[in-house]
Amino acid sequence: MHTQSPHDDALVLYEERFNSRFLLGTALYPSPQVMQDAIEAADCAMLTLGLRRQNPGGGNADGDGDAFWQILRESGCHLLPNTAGCRSAREAITLAEMSRELFDTPWIKVEVIGDDYNLQPDPFGLLEAARELVEQGFKVLPYCTDDLVLCQRLQEAGCQALMPWGAPIGTGRGLMNRYALRTLRERIDVPLIIDAGLGAPSQAAEAMEMGFDGVLLNTAVAKARRPAQMSAAFARAIEAGREAYLAGLMERRQTASPSTPTLGQPFWHATP
Amino acid sequence: MKASDPMHEITLSLNGEPARLPEGTPLTQALEAWGYGERRVAVAINDAFAPRSTWPERTLGEGDRIDIVAPVGGG
Numbered sequence: 001m002h003t004q005s006p007h008d009d010a011l012v013l014y015e016e017r018f019n020s021r022f023l024l025g026t027a028l029y030p031s032p033q034v035m036q037d038a039i040e041a042a043d044c045a046m047l048t049l050g051l052r053r054q055n056p057g058g059g060n061a062d063g064d065g066d067a068f069w070q071i072l073r074e075s076g077c078h079l080l081p082n083t084a085g086c087r088s089a090r091e092a093i094t095l096a097e098m099s100r101e102l103f104d105t106p107w108i109k110v111e112v113i114g115d116d117y118n119l120q121p122d123p124f125g126l127l128e129a130a131r132e133l134v135e136q137g138f139k140v141l142p143y144c145t146d147d148l149v150l151c152q153r154l155q156e157a158g159c160q161a162l163m164p165w166g167a168p169i170g171t172g173r174g175l176m177n178r179y180a181l182r183t184l185r186e187r188i189d190v191p192l193i194i195d196a197g198l199g200a201p202s203q204a205a206e207a208m209e210m211g212f213d214g215v216l217l218n219t220a221v222a223k224a225r226r227p228a229q230m231s232a233a234f235a236r237a238i239e240a241g242r243e244a245y246l247a248g249l250m251e252r253r254q255t256a257s258p259s260t261p262t263l264g265q266p267f268w269h270a271t272p
Numbered sequence: 273m274k275a276s277d278p279m280h281e282i283t284l285s286l287n288g289e290p291a292r293l294p295e296g297t298p299l300t301q302a303l304e305a306w307g308y309g310e311r312r313v314a315v316a317i318n319d320a321f322a323p324r325s326t327w328p329e330r331t332l333g334e335g336d337r338i339d340i341v342a343p344v345g346g347g
Contacts, residue, residue, distance in 0.1 A: 025345070026347075049345060051343060054342035056307045056308065069312060082346045084346050091319070101321075102342075102343065196347070
């Protein structure tokens with residue numbers, strides 16, 4: 001990894017190459033046009049989207065599903081359907097199967113929620129769903145906590161990339177547990193994408209500097225005063241963080257060390 | 273499955289709301305009648321995925337729970 005130049009530094013997920021390390025969500029935008037502009041500015045690897053009940057009249061929780069779908073298709077981005085809101089492995093598996101047919105894609109972000117307060121992934125249901133979906137030939141990207149053993153089990157289940165949370169969904173708190181995340185980076189050798197909880201481009205850059213392979217976010221862009229400008233800012237932060245990781249960060253030190261040479265310092269005279 | 277009587281109506285749940293249909297209606301026809309027609313949707317019956325290829329053959333029964341979903345924004 002360290003020897004690659006940024007120019008041939010593609011993100012590889014399930015043997016597929018992506019020229020961006022930014023995955024963007026498509027919820028919560030003030031209008032379809034604003035979303036479209038944010039997508040363009042992001043130049044992202046994938047767009048996430050969901051499935052919700054569509055009422056006979058044509059409307060659903062997000063207005064007109066067909067119009068929304070049209071915008072995503074025209075963006076030319078890869079689509080990453082999610083199983084958001086599912087409470088059990090069974091629900092997530094069924095929704096994944098529905099997504100595969102509807103979007104004609106094997107990609108799935110598997111989400112099994114275990115608690116309403118922090119929308120924390122249910123590790124047990126998640127692992128069960130991931131096993132079954134990998135078996136069925138899905139390209140599973142599990143939304144998981146930063147628990148090392150869970151991530152190891154997901155990897156053993158055949159997940160070729162994992163998406164640990166930075167912080168709970170929609171909180172914008174950044175990387176809450178750096179120790180756990182650094183441990184994951186040390187111990188897990190499939191691509192790791194920080195999913196959820198990022199609120200600022202600096203937090204995305206930090207994740208990339210730590211060696212994470214990509215970043216998935218939604219609220220920070222959709223709820224910005226100017227979403228397109230914010231998505232451009234995130235795109236640059238993600239690139240900058242990645243380049244910094246490849247360049248190799250200096251070690252932290254406790255004591256100061258002058259950068260300008262001390263040899264030849266004027267006004268220093270041996271006391272007569 | 274018992275012989276269908278087109279005059280007999282069954283009650284089922286469509287996206288959580290009660291709906292009525294003549295007994296033995298194929299799913300394809302039910303979707304048409306409910307206004308889904310050519311819309312981009314996926315279907316689950318009693319919490320199990322019902323692939324599009326099975327719709328013409330699939331008939332609905334009393335008390336079936338139908339979920340019909342379409343794309344929405346998601347994170």
